[in-house]
Amino acid sequence: MGKTLYDADWVKATLKSLADSALAEPVEPSEIVLAGVRTRGADLAKRLGAELASRGHEVPAALLDVTPYRDDLASGGLKPLKGGTEMTMSIDGKLVIIVDDVLSTGRTARAAMDLLMDFGRPRIVRLYTLVERSNRELPIRADATGATVETGAEETVRVHVVETDGVDEVVLEAPPK
Numbered sequence: 001m002g003k004t005l006y007d008a009d010w011v012k013a014t015l016k017s018l019a020d021s022a023l024a025e026p027v028e029p030s031e032i033v034l035a036g037v038r039t040r041g042a043d044l045a046k047r048l049g050a051e052l053a054s055r056g057h058e059v060p061a062a063l064l065d066v067t068p069y070r071d072d073l074a075s076g077g078l079k080p081l082k083g084g085t086e087m088t089m090s091i092d093g094k095l096v097i098i099v100d101d102v103l104s105t106g107r108t109a110r111a112a113m114d115l116l117m118d119f120g121r122p123r124i125v126r127l128y129t130l131v132e133r134s135n136r137e138l139p140i141r142a143d144a145t146g147a148t149v150e151t152g153a154e155e156t157v158r159v160h161v162v163e164t165d166g167v168d169e170v171v172l173e174a175p176p177k
Contacts, residue, residue: 002158002173005149011130011161011168014146015044018099018128019051021144022059025126027095029057033122034097035087037112038065041100043163044130048099062087064098069111087119096122101159103129103145106138131170133157 006014022032029052036045042063049061063086098112109127116122126143133149147170149157154175160167 002156002171004169005157005172006131006147006170008162008168010146010170014130015047015051017146018048018144019055021128022048022052022097023055023057025095025097025124027124029059031094031123032057032059032097033089033091033094034059034061034099035064035091035112035116036061037098037100037108038063039164040159040161041098043161044101045099046163048097048128060089062089062091064112064115066108066111066115069114070107071111085115090120091116091122092120093123095124095126097126097128100127100129101131101161102157103127103132103140103142104136104157106136106140109140110138130159131157 023029034045034049036042045061049059052059065084096116100108103109113125128144129142130146131149132142132145133151135151135153151157156173158171158173160169162168
């Protein structure tokens with residue numbers, strides 16, 4: 001258990017705000033591809049796509065499994081996630097918006113960019129997250145985010161989404177004592 005920072009209403013409002021950011025990008029909405037990082041980022045990308053569709057803009061969503069691209073995970077013998085990467089559209093010359101739940105160390109975002117380059121050459125890559133936390137290891141920042149959370153080095157920000165966890169919320173967890 002941890003301290004709930006944000007609830008379902010906040011998550012919904014944040015997705016609307018991220019949709020606003022996507023539509024403010026310097027390209028036509030038809031040139032945007034969403035790329036959700038499995039698992040929760042993929043769930044959020046689908047919801048962001050639905051929000052854009054409700055505004056009259058059909059934006060395709062790819063699902064990214066960055067596990068094999070993580071320099072801190074792949075060497076540990078982790079297997080790619082069930083479902084893997086699903087990229088059924090061209091990203092060449094497009095604005096690709098990587099969607100993830102939390103920007104923590106920056107390693108997942110870097111891995112997602114490496115993975116994208118194996119599928120083509122986007123014109124622009126952006127990073128949208130629900131939450132960005134302090135104490136990153138790499139110099140990567142989100143282009144659009146719902147909140148920045150100051151954390152201690154041992155604290156963890158967890159995003160729970162209905163599709164995976166049964167509830168939408170953002171929780172700050174302290175290390176076990």
